[in-house]
Amino acid sequence: MDKNRKWPYGIGLGTAELDKEQPEKMAELLEQAVLSGYRFLDTAYSYGTEEILGKALKALFARGVPRESLFIQTKFYPVMPYDGQSVVHQFQESLERLGLDDVDAYLIHQPVPRYSELDYAERNISVWNQMEKLVQAGKVRHIGVSNFLERHLLQIMDNCQITPEINQLEINPQFQQRGLADFCRSKGIAVQGWGSLSITEEAVKTVLQDIAGNYGVSRAQAALKWNLQMGNIPICSSRNILHLQENLNLDFTLSQEDMERIRQCNSATAHRTTWWYPRQQMY
Secondary structure, eight states, rough: OOOOOOOSSSEEEOOTTTOOOOOHHHHHHHHHHHHHHEEEOOOOOGTTOOOHHHHHHHHHHTOOOOOOEEEEEEEEEOSSSTTTTTOOOOOOOOOOHHSSSEEEEEEEOOOOOOOOOTTTTHHHHHHHHHHHHHHHHSSEEEEESSSSOOHHHHHHTTSSSSSSOOEEOOTTTTOOOOOHHHHHHHHHHEEEESSSSOOOOHHHHHHHHHOOOOOOOHHHHHHHHHHHHTTTTEEEESHHHHHHHHHHHHOOOHHHHHHHHHTTTTTTTTTTOOSSHHHHHOO
16 A cells, blocks of 8 residues: 555545446546545545546546546445454455545445444444554554444444544534534544535535635535635535536635634534434434
C-alpha cells in the first residue's frame, strides 16, 4: 500500500443515493465527478454501490488517473453473525466489488445493530481487533467508525491498539451534533459528515437561501461551506453532474454572523428517520 496517499481534504463524494438500476450510467457519473475534481470517494458494503464505484475506478485507471491520487473508503456492515470472524470475509467481498487490492479507510457502519443490543460492545471490540489486523497487513490505511456516540467510541478506545481515526456522522445545518463532533476532534478523530445536504426543514432552507444570496452561491454550496468551516469533512451526493461540479466551487468564506445564523438552525430532532437511530440512542 502506498503510504503517500493523502488524507481526504475538501468534500467527499457519497454513493449511497446512486441508482442501482442504472449501474453503467452511475459509474459514468462517478467517473466524470472524479475528472471534475473529487478525490475522496465514500461507499459501503450495505449501499450495494461498491460494484458501481469499481466500474468507475476501472475506467479512471484506464484513463491514467493514479490510484494514489484517490482516497477510497468503505464500511463493514454489522450483520449476523456479527463478530470479528465476519470481518475478513466481508472485507474481501468489498475489495472484489471495488476491484482493488486495498482501501484507504474502513469503518464500522453502526454501533448497535439489531439483535446485538445486549452484547454489541463486545462484538464491536472483536470487529475492531480484526480491523486493526487489516491495517497491520497493509490492506487498510485508516480505520474508524460511523454513527458512534461518545460512549460507543470510548468502548473501542479502552480496548484498542489503534484509536479510531474517523467518525462519520449525520451533520448538516438542521442537525449539527456539535458536542459529539467537538468530542471527536478533542480525541484526534476526524469528523466526516454524511447527509450534508439533507435539509428538510423549510425554515432552515429559507435561512440558507438568504445566506447563499449574500455570496452568489447555491443553498447547497452554503451548507457545504458551513460544514467545512465547522472543521468537518462533508460528503455530498447527487445524480446530476452539474450539481456535483457546482458543489466543488467553495472559494468563499461565510462571515461569523452567517455562521451564527446557521448555528441557530440546529435541532436535536431533525435527523433522518431510520430504524437504527433510536437504537443508537438507547444503548
